[in-house]
Amino acid sequence: MVLATALSPTVPTTVAINNNIQTTTHHHRLLHLLNQCTSMSHLKQIHAHTLRTTSTAHPHTLFLHTRILHFSSLHHLHYALLFFHTHIQNPNSFAWNTIIRACARSSHRKQEAILLYHNMLCEGNVVPDKHSFPFVLKACAYLFAISEGKQLHAHIFKLGLDSDVYINNSLIHLYGSCGRLEDARQVFDEMPERSVVSWNVMIESLVQLNEFDDALMCFREMQESFEADGFAIQSILRACAGLGALSLGMWAHAYVLRRCSPELAHDVLVNNYLLEMYCKCGSLESAEFVFERMVKRDVTTWNTMIHGFAMHGRVLPALEYLKRMVDSGGLTPNSITFSGVLSACRHGGMVSEGRNYFNLMTTRYGIEPVLEHYGCLVDLLARAGLIVEALDVVSNMPIKPDGVIWRSILDACSKTGVGMEVSEEMAKRVMESEEGSGAYVLLSRVYAVARKWDEVGAVRKVMVDKGVAKEPGCSSIEIDGVTHEFFAGENEMSLSQI
């Protein structure tokens, strides 16, 4: 609104300032320079020149400043923020939106977008407009700032912007990424007008929260009014991967090849999702087929294949992919690559290879092992009966071991009959050192493995007395409206009704 006034022809076009520059022409010249500006140093020159030769009273100056703000935010956000705070005296909503957008798009200053929105309200003379909200909501979605998001939603109602498609799409995205499916759904259901983005965000939200069936239902409904695009296809492929829905996945694949643009069919991201879908659905041949025809591959492409083959026990092909990846050059294996490689070794019981790859990862590639890597290595060693070496790894690792690691050692102990005393001792030590219920579960497991049922009972009693009955290591299932619990550490399957 303010911007429209500033640019309207009723504004005098020949206001002269003391150095006799015809200012409107001057503003246009500066604007032209700005549009061609590519470097930060050039931008700083224009900035200095603008401050020297333009009057802040001139209605075009704010527009010019906002352009500087925009261009500098693309190169140097800190500079842009400084510029905003020191040189823009009375920002209009356009100027506010520009700086808020810059922060919302940056990787490290998202929270500043929300703060700036707050400042805009506090200044009191500017009202946020329909452009403001998508930016701030995006920042909220990233930060899981649901409480701020709710307040923004209230502001949106108050300002009568609740039928705007862009804003509603942003709201669905916010609620979806914060796990508030009911809220996302409500916005989606009640919005008066939907674009293809509305459907895509709703479907993506459902997929993210593992509501795969609902996602597919939503997708079918969408097709009554819109053509599926690349975004929708990606969500659908992930839903298929989650459900193991091979035939629908194949349909999506055919759709990509037949109905979408050639660029999309060659898109790395889309193809990576295709690989994942085929791998998760157990069709490794189709994954290979897609993989071999990909014109461009990234690290994720290779990782997906390595994991896919490892997951299905196809150990040698998985390791072969690593070799090909390294040989083809250009791409460096990362942490996830090695988690797949180690998991392949574990599946194949390849102890020395596993050790070698673990060393290769740390020494050659400088990758800091995380719990998953240690977990694979420990499990690999323990399964091979190398309990002492496995324990050695655990005691030397810089990360606190979790229940999964302990359990893999205990599993190995119970299967091989080795190291029973060690594990009992170890479980006791863990129990002494930490106050969680996990240690009790662990200890009762050790006793159960050792068939020392009296001790199992004693530990259970301590747990009940201390009120740690709701321990992890227990899963539940609802059958005919009745909840059943399965306790870890019991060899025979038992069903205890609660």
Next chain:
DNA sequence: CTAGGGTTAG
């Protein structure tokens, strides 16, 4: 000036 991919590990 506005909305949607942070894809891969268990």
